Structure formats: C-alpha cells, structure tokens
Amino acid sequence: MPLARAHSVALLGVDGHVVEIEADVGDGLPGFHLVGLPDAALHESKDRVRAAIVNSDQKWPNQRIVLALSPATLRKAGSAFDLALACAVLGAKEVLPQAALDRTVLLGELALDGRLRPVRGVLPCLLAARAAGMERAVVPESALTEAALVEGIEVHGAAGLDAVLAFLQHGHALHRPGPVVHDEVVQPLDLADVVGQDDARHAMEIAAAGGHHVLLVGPPGTGKTMLAQRFVGLLPRLGAEEALALAAVRSVAGRLPGGDALSTVPPFVAPHHSSSMAALVGGGSGLARPGAVSLAHLGVLFMDEAPEWGAAMLDALRTPLEEGEVRLARAEGTVAYPARFQLVLAANPCPCAPAHDRDCVCPSLVRRRYLGRLSGPLLDRVDLRARMFPVTALSAASGEGEDTATVRARVHAARAAAAQRWSAFGWRTNAEVPGPVLRTRFALPRPVVRPLDAGLRAGELTARGADRALRVAWTLADLGGRDRPDEDLIETALYFRDRRAA
Numbered sequence: 003m004p005l006a007r008a009h010s011v012a013l014l015g016v017d018g019h020v021v022e023i024e025a026d027v028g029d030g031l032p033g034f035h036l037v038g039l040p041d042a043a044l045h046e047s048k049d050r051v052r053a054a055i056v057n058s059d060q061k062w063p064n065q066r067i068v069l070a071l072s073p074a075t076l077r078k079a080g081s082a083f084d085l086a087l088a089c090a091v092l093g094a095k096e097v098l099p100q101a102a103l104d105r106t107v108l109l110g111e112l113a114l115d116g117r118l119r120p121v122r123g124v125l126p127c128l129l130a131a132r133a134a135g136m137e138r139a140v141v142p143e144s145a146l147t148e149a150a151l152v153e154g155i156e157v158h159g160a161a162g163l164d165a166v167l168a169f170l171q172h173g174h175a176l177h178r179p180g181p182v183v184h185d186e187v188v189q190p191l192d193l194a195d196v197v198g199q200d201d202a203r204h205a206m207e208i209a210a211a212g213g214h215h216v217l218l219v220g221p222p223g224t225g226k227t228m229l230a231q232r233f234v235g236l237l238p239r240l241g242a243e244e245a246l247a248l249a250a251v252r253s254v255a256g257r258l259p260g261g262d263a264l265s266t267v268p269p270f271v272a273p274h275h276s277s278s279m280a281a282l283v284g285g286g287s288g289l290a291r292p293g294a295v296s297l298a299h300l301g302v303l304f305m306d307e308a309p310e311w312g313a314a315m316l317d318a319l320r321t322p323l324e325e326g327e328v329r330l331a332r333a334e335g336t337v338a339y340p341a342r343f344q345l346v347l348a349a350n351p352c353p354c355a356p357a358h359d360r361d362c363v364c365p366s367l368v369r370r371r372y373l374g375r376l377s378g379p380l381l382d383r384v385d386l387r388a389r390m391f392p393v394t395a396l397s398a399a400s401g402e403g404e405d406t407a408t409v410r411a412r413v414h415a416a417r418a419a420a421a422q423r424w425s426a427f428g429w430r431t432n433a434e435v436p437g438p439v440l441r442t443r444f445a446l447p448r449p450v451v452r453p454l455d456a457g458l459r460a461g462e463l464t465a466r467g468a469d470r471a472l473r474v475a476w477t478l479a480d481l482g483g484r485d486r487p488d489e490d491l492i493e494t495a496l497y498f499r500d501r502r503a504a
C-alpha cells in the first residue's frame with residue numbers, strides 16, 4: 003500500500019512542534035482529504051498543492067488521497083505546510099523515495115505555478131526541528147539568512163517545487179546559506195548629543211541600572227524622544243540565547259532584518275499612539291502576530307505622548323509588565339509571546355503642549371487631569387519620573403554631558419552588583435524586587451528611611467510610592483558603589499517621584 007511520511011512544523015507563539023504528514027493514495031472515490039485539525043488556510047492548500055504539482059510537470063493522482071497531520075490534537079495553521087503536503091503526496095506515488103523524506107523538515111507555501119513562497123517563523127520552526135532530531139531542512143530561498151542562524155541542522159533554500167523535487171530525487175544541489183554576518187557597525191546614538199536635562203539624564207541612568215520603567219514629562223522639543231532613543235545604548239548587549247529568543251519573535255512577526263538577523267543590540271520599539279490594539283499587544287487574523295510589546299522583548303518600549311494612548315491600550319500593558327509575556331486569546335486557543343521590556347513613557351505636561359509652560363492655554367483642571375489619564379496601576383510600575391525643561395542658553399552652557407560609554411560603564415557595574423545581591427532570589431534587577439522584601443528582609447535602619455516615614459505621615463507619599471523610592475534608592479546605592487542606601491539616597495530617590503501638579 004503506497005504510504006509516505008513527510009515533516010513540517012506547526013507554530014504556537016514562538017514554540018514550534020514538528021508535525022508528521024502521512025499520505026495515503028489509494029482506491030476509492032477520487033478526492034483529497036486533510037485530517038488532523040487543519041484550519042481554513044490549510045484547507046485552501048489542497049488547491050495550491052494540486053496546481054503546484056501539476057505545474058511542476060508531475061502527474062496528479064486521480065485517486066483517493068488522504069493526508070493525516072499528527073499529532074492530531076495540535077493546532078495547525080497557515081500555509082507553511084504546503085511543501086510538505088506536496089512531497090508527501092509524491093512520496094506516496096513513489097515519485098520521491100521515502101528515505102529522502104526521512105529526518106527532513108519541509109517549510110514553505112506553494113504558489114499555483116510551483117514557486118515556493120516565504121512564510122513567517124522559519125527560525126523558531128528550525129529550532130523545533132533540530133530539537134526533534136531532524137537533520138536537514140528545505141526552506142524558501144528568501145528565508146536562508148534567517149535559517150542559517152540555527153546551527154546543527156543542514157539548511158537548503160529552494161525557489162520552487164521543481165528544484166525541491168530534483169534535490170530529493172537526485173540530490174541536485176539547492177542554495178546553501180552564506181556565513182552569518184554581524185554588521186553592527188552602525189554607531190548607536192550618543193547621550194553626549196543631549197544638551198542640559200541633567201535630571202532626565204540621571205533618571206535614564208538609574209532606569210538602565212535598576213531596570214526601572216521611567217516617565218519623562220516635558221514640553222515638546224526638550225529632548226524626550228532623543229533621550230529615549232539613546233536609552234538602549236546604556237543597556238547590556240543581549241546574550242546569544244537572548245538574541246535568538248528575540249530573533250524568533252521577529253521571525254514570527256515577519257520582521258527579521260536580512261542583514262544582521264542575530265543582533266545583540268536590545269530592541270527599541272516606538273509605536274505611535276494611533277496604533278491598533280493588535281499592533282501594540284499582538285493579534286490579527288489567522289496566526290496571531292506578536293505586537294510591539296513582544297518586538298520590544300529584552301529591550302525598550304517607548305510610548306510617546308503617553309496620555310494620548312487611551313485607557314484600554316495602557317491597561318493592556320499590565321499583563322506584560324507583570325508577567326513578562328502576553329497571552330492572546332483566539333477562537334482556536336491561546337497563544338503566548340514573550341514581552342519583557344523596559345517601558346519609557348513620555349508626556350507633555352498638558353494637552354496644548356506649548357514650548358514654554360508660561361504659554362499654556364489649558365484651564366488648570368484640564369492641565370491637572372491630563373497626566374491623570376495615566377492610570378494608577380500602570381504608574382505603580384513606573385519607579386521613576388523626571389521633568390524636562392526648555393533648553394536655555396544656561397543649560398546649553400552647562401557644558402557637554404557625559405557620553406554613552408561613560409554612563410554605560412557605571413550602569414553595567416551597578417547591574418552586576420544588583421544581580422549578585424538578588425541572584426539567590428531569582429531577580430536580576432532592583433525593579434523586579436517586590437516592595438515587601440525591601441521593607442522586611444532588606445529593611446534599612448530607621449534613621450535611613452526617615453524621609454519615607456515623614457512623607458507617609460504627611461500624606462505626601464503612598465505606600466506604593468515609598469516602595470518605588472526604596473527600589474530606586476537601592477539602584478542609586480549600586481551606582482555609587484555602596485552596599486546599601488543611606489538617607490541622602492532615599493531623598494534623591496524621592497526627588498524622582500510623581501509630582502503631578504507640576
């Protein structure tokens with residue numbers, strides 16, 4: 003009985019699962035049956051597979067064809083199975099030897115004329131294939147650079163079904179990837195470009211050192227965007243594993259750059275406030291795509307004009323901020339994407355956004371309410387606030403600010419100190435440490451926390467505000483090479499708190 007097996011990969015979020023496709027071509031009413039939870043797009047592959055086979059000068063068997071995808075319980079979506087489906091059919095017709103299909107994973111959508119079209123998520127698919135013991139992979143030619151990032155699996159790129167058949171039948175060579183390139187010559191933007199704004203620069207340094215989220219408030223044209231863009235330059239480079247995890251997200255989003263796909267520069271993602279919810283947190287039809295929060299994984303999410311984003315969008319950030327991932331509920335089930343980022347929020351002090359506060363035309367109530375649009379639960383996670391002021395001749399004369407390399411050196415030393423202190427607890431940065439831990443196990447002596455007690459008594463500070471200040475104070479201690487904060491550092495930390503009515 004003619005039976006053949008081919009392999010492809012199903013993606014759930016950034017997790018791939020190898021799928022076995024069994025083809026049975028036999029007697030019975032001519033027809034084409036797909037079994038094993040295929041979605042609508044996969045059903046359409048029947049027509050594509052048939053046309054592609056015929057247009058690649060192969061005979062289409064006018065018989066009863068059953069294609070079973072297993073594991074059957076695994077959800078399978080999209081068009082990436084086309085190539086494997088076609089090869090399984092041709093295997094069952096003994097056009098292709100089964101030995102050529104063994105331990106070979108086949109990825110790609112087929113055009114009607116037999117061309118192999120690119121699909122999203124080739125990188126995580128190959129990671130899964132390698133883990134499942136697959137030895138080689140055939141991918142669309144355009145995915146070769148991306149596929150080459152996965153070591154330990156032999157990768158071949160093809161432009162069309164005919165080339166794949168020649169490869170599997172006769173061993174005719176397909177395209178092989180070139181060496182992995184690292185073209186990180188692009189000079190990152192430097193902090194030295196930012197004139198004045200000592201407070202905000204200091205806040206960015208603390209944020210980078212402690213992993214704190216930060217809010218910058220100031221009139222237009224004061225350098226909020228400039229500073230945010232320079233923030234990633236202060237963060238440590240990604241490790242190899244992290245770079246691969248980020249590349250996997252980009253691959254699924256269809257946003258993996260061709261050149262240096264395995265960049266170790268933390269991402270900087272700046273969605274506009276007119277973005278859709280799907281663009282921010284992920285979604286879309288069919289295979290849910292990762293959104294900005296996931297593209298910013300292990301890097302920085304910059305939300306400019308934060309109060310303009312609207313409550314629903316800002317609220318949607320809470321899960322990723324708390325859990326470091328987003329879960330997207332779909333009709334067919336839930337998909338999770340990683341989303342552990344540092345948030346940089348920027349806001350004008352009021353809706354009319356004048357260059358100078360004195361030119362503001364907003365009624366005082368409007369002015370006060372504007373930043374109030376940022377919800378309490380969101381701001382609870384933002385440990386640092388900094389005000390920015392119009393750049394004056396005076397601040398310009400204050401001399402050159404430090405450059406990125408200088409500040410980064412302090413940031414890295416501080417991060418190392420924090421990581422060591424918390425390593426036994428599984429936290430990497432001060433921002434991750436829950437308030438109660440800082441108040442109990444790592445409680446500071448009474449005299450040191452006096453400013454916090456005073457603020458709480460006077461009602462100027464909430465308990466959460468006190469926790470935020472404590473976290474920041476620990477980062478200031480790390481930056482200063484101290485083993486714990488003193489009273490002065492607590493005062494400095496309090497300086498970077500929320501003073502909305504500014």
Ligand SMILES: Nc1ncnc2c1ncn2[C@@H]1O[C@H](COP(=O)(O)OP(=O)(O)O)[C@@H](O)[C@H]1O
Pocket residue numbers: 195196197198199220221222223224225226227228229393
């Ligand atoms: N502090 C600053 N130092 C140097 N240039 C600045 C500064 N603030 C603003 N600029 C100039 O103004 C432009 C706009 O700054 P931007 O960062 O977009 O301001 P904002 O985001 O606060 O509106 C910058 O490209 C830069 O040329």
Ligand SMILES: [Mg+2]
Pocket residue numbers: 223226227228306
């Ligand atoms: Mg701006």
Ligand SMILES: [Zn+2]
Pocket residue numbers: 352353354355356362363364369
């Ligand atoms: Zn105003």
